[in-house]
Amino acid sequence: MNMLDDEDDQSFHATRDGYSHLSDVEWDAVERMGSTMGIHAVSVMLEALNRDAQHATIAKFIQNELDAEREKVALLHQQGSQQAELLREQGAQQFELLRQQQAAAGGSMHSRRPETLKIDISKYRGVEEDSLLRWFVELDDAIRARRIDDGDMQVAFAQSNLAGRAKTWALGLKLHDPYAFGSLEVFKSRLRQTFEPPRAEFRARTELLKLKQGKRDVHAYAQHIRHLTSCISSNPVDEHTLVSVFMQGLADGPVKTHLFRLELDSLEQAISIAEQEDFSLRQARASSTSYRQPRRYDSGGPEPMELCSVESEKVALQTTRSCRNATDVRIQDTTLTRLVPLVQCLATLGVVTVHP
Template identity: 85%
Template sequence: MGIHAVSVMLEALNRDAQHATIAKFIQNERDAEREKFERLRQQKAAAGGSMHSRRPETLKIDISKYRGVEEDSLLRWFVELDDAIRARRIDDGDMQVAFDQSNLAGRAKTWALGLKLHDPYALGSLEVFKSRLRQTFEPPRAEFRALTELLKLKKGKRDVHAYAQHLRHLMSCISSNPVDEHTLVSVFMQGLADGPVKTHPFRL
């Protein structure tokens, strides 16, 4: 959806309706990827049902490697990891941990191998793996930095969809104290480029 389309849509609404519309738009952006993943999963399952009736079909989703560096979002990687585990139907705990380790790189991979050398059962389950990874690599102020970036976020030269996607990514990095809907709508509106879409909702 382009900036002009959003402008036309919002111009026809009063202030309360505008805020409700923007809130719905942001929620739709959150749901879009989930729906896309679910459609792909269902399509794959339907195709697999006719071709491989003896075993459930899996969807091999590639995920990014977690390197243990500051610019990597551990929470975002956990979301990718959980989606991939479900799509691949990895139910065994040991296999889940092995899959997790296979998607580590750099200092994070070195850290995991060091633990296993000293204690083969140090990462005995998915929950333990996540907990120890979080304790070791999650910056203590990671959520604060994500919140600070979110509150200062500007649309810039991006289209509305890309702007909303970046907003959604920052939201995913804030889990302990999520941003409320009213603040989110205000941030979204303030971050839009100067023009009818930004100025109209605050016109007296």
Template identity: 45%
Template sequence: MAKAVGNITVDLLLRNGDPEAQRLAAQEFMAVELTDARAQAQQTLARPPRVDPIKIDTTKYSGDEKLPLRRWFCELDEAIEARQIVVTEQQVRYALSQLAGRAKSWAFGLKTSDRECFPSLDVFKSKLSATFEPPQSEFRMRAEFLSTRQGNLDLHGYIQKMRYLSSCVIGNPMDMSTQVTTFMTGLRDGPVKTQLFRVYPETLEEAFAVALGEDYNARQARSYGSRSRPSPEMPDAEPMDLSVVQTQGHISKAAVSKSFAPSYFDDIFVHSKAEDGRSAEAVHLDHLRRVFDAMRNNKLYANLKNDYAIGCALMQFV
């Protein structure tokens, strides 16, 4: 209160005023302060928040047909709005700074002969379109969009191409059902195309989302199937039955192929025991000799040519 009315006034009120007058003065002062605080709070809420400008870069336009002019105009408008350029002359100057190549030479050539050739941004756009925009450019973009097929493109590349072509048709855009149908019919046959024809999306972006989701699910299913498929199991080796090797001249080809093929030569030594005064090694060599004789007679040693150890042992008897 002293800050508002001064220390002298407060001192006189406290000395000369009765308690009731002091109470009324304090209430009146507090009411005024409360009213001012509420008004200040309302002004703060009504004030729009301050938005900082954003420096967005645009593609330099050089007059090349690869960059559609209407698409560049869209980039230019977004950059001007983000930078908060509201003065008409500044908008034109910024647009001129985004030119390159022959487009820049053309614009500054006009600017040299007539300083007021671009009084507004709309005039600049119309003159630039009349000079560099190919005739029937949107018609060509629309025709290319309608004839585009996926072919050898992957799904992401095909979607990006369709999105780019559709964004180039701005003046007279195609209806959404035509865009969706063209995208669906251009896909390769497969689960993605089947799913799209099953749900039939209403918008092109929705069709893109469904296609990407189905493509991901299909790739995951193929990957899971390849991991979960069991590998073929090889039959375990069986001990060699030497009972079939009785005499050198009385052994059948079927018996040898059945008992010998899945066995190892070490199994022969297991069944070789000392007998008739001969050691186990001598009996083992005799068994091997009879087996190799049987293999030679029945021509069963062709599959042993890649095994070096067995081949060396075989050369001692064959």
């Protein structure tokens, strides 16, 4: 069979000269037709057709090939669009998965490294005006906000907020012994022993129990009580005693009277009510003193005369004149009374002569 095919192929190719009217493109199409339909069938078909029919048949075959290629291209384009959409969806899914993983990793990082808050505190100078206990409260709040857990870092942060005598004292100890402050508690203890006044809590308690408002306003008086209360840390004063001290120390007035009508449970409650009452009184006084009589404007015309005012002014003028005359008479009598002893003395000496 292969031999026959080879023979047919040779005979078919040998007849190319017999179809010289066909172009190279058409002859290539004929060869493709032979590979599809068979060489013998194509040869028989071409021999049975005239030249015009051959051209038409070959053109139709070429058109069918083009249509088939177009369908393949359209199918490939559709498949490519589907593949692109699938790849787009896969990319979106992978991006969302990556975003979720990053969010989870970020959340875990935030959980591992919590945010810190930088709080500035005042410098402790080691002078009497600075409250050491208050500075300790500021220091503890700043350390918690900054999340400083290491003991050495806590001591270093505390030393960085010293000034004046206190800073000189700390540097002197560090030069003598680099490990003088083993922990923050040791640092606080040694600082308290050096700069806290002797029997500071006893003195603060004594001053608190005998404290009076005096000439201070309610707010300044309350702030002083708060300061003394904060200085008593080892054995703090109970709330009822603080309320009693605050009320007894208030100056006599509406604020004190109002507080004694109430049952108060804490110092802050008493201070809040006292400041509100004091503010209300100040507002009432300010509104009463700020009242001004309406101004009278000159209309330019005649004004009615008040006869009662004229009569009262006349009586006042007459009274003033009579008082002035009486005063002049008294002055003359007093002058003559003082001159009588002098005249008598001169008459005794014979300087003057007194006629009866």
